[in-house]
Amino acid sequence: MQKHINHIVNYIEQLTSIPSPSGYTDLIMNYCENILNVKGVQASFTNKGALIATVEGEDNKNHRMLTAHLDALGAMVKEITPDGKLKMSMVGGFAWNSIEGEYCKIHTMNEGDLTGTILLENPSVHVNREVRKCERTDQNIVVRLDEVVHSREDVEKLGIQVGDFVSFDPRYQMTESGYVKSRHLDDKASAAIMLHMIETIVEESIKLPYTTHFYFSNNEEIGFGANASIPEQTVEYLAIDMGALGKGQASTEHHVSICAKDSSGPYHLGLKNSLVKLSVENGVDYKVDIYPYYGSDASAAIRAGYDIKHGLVGPGIDASHSMERTHTDSLWNTYQLLMAYLKSPLV
Incomplete structure (x- = not known):
């Protein structure tokens, strides 16, 4: 457990140190491409500058896509x-x-x-x-x-x-009590988790049941991140983005947040229910939540007309779009749920 957390936190520190406001993301995209190349993972850039890494699975007809965004405010x-x-x-x-x-x-x-x-x-x-x-x-x-x-x-x-x-200035800090404080944890915390997932899959030679695309998007903060260049075989699309905390919210800095609905409307019921079931079966601490003033790359893809089952999960982030903070508990629970999801059947 601690090894995984250490890797994720290290990636967060590296990613938050690289300036990447939407429209100025070449540096951080190249950083991630270099990491993937070292791991021997196939990756390519879209015309818009996003980065897609693909891991082939046993079923190459039905694909999954996971996305996290590297652009920031x-x-x-x-x-x-x-x-x-x-x-x-x-x-x-x-x-x-x-x-x-x-x-x-x-x-x-x-x-x-x-x-x-x-x-x-x-x-x-x-x-x-x-x-x-x-x-x-x-x-x-x-x-x-x-x-x-x-x-x-x-x-x-x-x-x-x-x-x-x-x-x-991100002002990154890691506290002895396990809190990670920094600007731009939305969504560099999720991108760090996704990088470590790919790292784990490669190093442990995990064979995924379905070919899976890991999409590092670069325009989410302005509304049109990963809503293009989605392979036509994609059946399920899971955005990894922050759980928004605040008055009236269920999510916390210690759980993985599973979104049932945001400003775009409900997420796919079957996929949401499957994520809850996987959390229960794998001992993952989770909260189901509704984000009233929120949109994700998954909802952007739905608006773009893609015929996919879409979902949204992520670590709980306090003070979104300000001086953000999360806890290693939330990072670990998010990682566990996502790894269990990658090994599970399609909905």
Whole structure:
């Protein structure tokens, strides 16, 4: 058990350290491709830049697909202000106050990465009496660059331009009590689990009953991640994504969360019931939940018109799209359920 957890946590640390806002994912995709190549797993890129690894099973007519997304929340430079600050446009959906005070990187086209801090415009409480009261919006949240700049022209000389990506410092930490804290656990925790699943299948020479595709998607946060390039033989499609925690939710940081319904509607009943049954049979701690303001790669595939049975499971993640946290209990329970699922019959 501990060996598996150690591998998953190590992958989480590596993945969260690689900037990957939606639209800027080549680095993290190449990292995962290299891992798969070392393991001897067949993998290829889609035209959109997603990565699909395939493990052949005993039945090559009926396929399964599992997906986790490697793209994360971020921003793009929207405007350079006259005094040398940067205004941003969101990439993905988050609250501006959730990134206030965060360190960040600006990824320029030709001049490499530059650093800065995301702050309220005029942020000093000793100067601005309205700091505590004002609403945080794209009009008053700015990047303060760690460079000597006093004007728009100074910033442009650094190579920064409108359309450059901005990534947020993940601030990864692992506590002695088993909590993993970091930005972008949505969905790099799930991607780490999926990488270790592939690793286990290869190293233990596990023969899967069905050919299985592991799809690392790169546009989930903007709504159209793994909704294309799905092999036509695919019968079941299981998204691995965070269980959303909060008031009124059943999920916790210690269980695997099985989604019954999100904002797109109910997930496939037979597949959901099969996942619950597998959890009970394998001693996996689970919770069934409904996510009211949520969509997944699986629901995106359904909207795209694919004739598949779709499901959604994942580790419980606290404070989604903010300073996220989960526990190794949840990572382990998610891994156990997914490995049991891969060995089970089709629904």
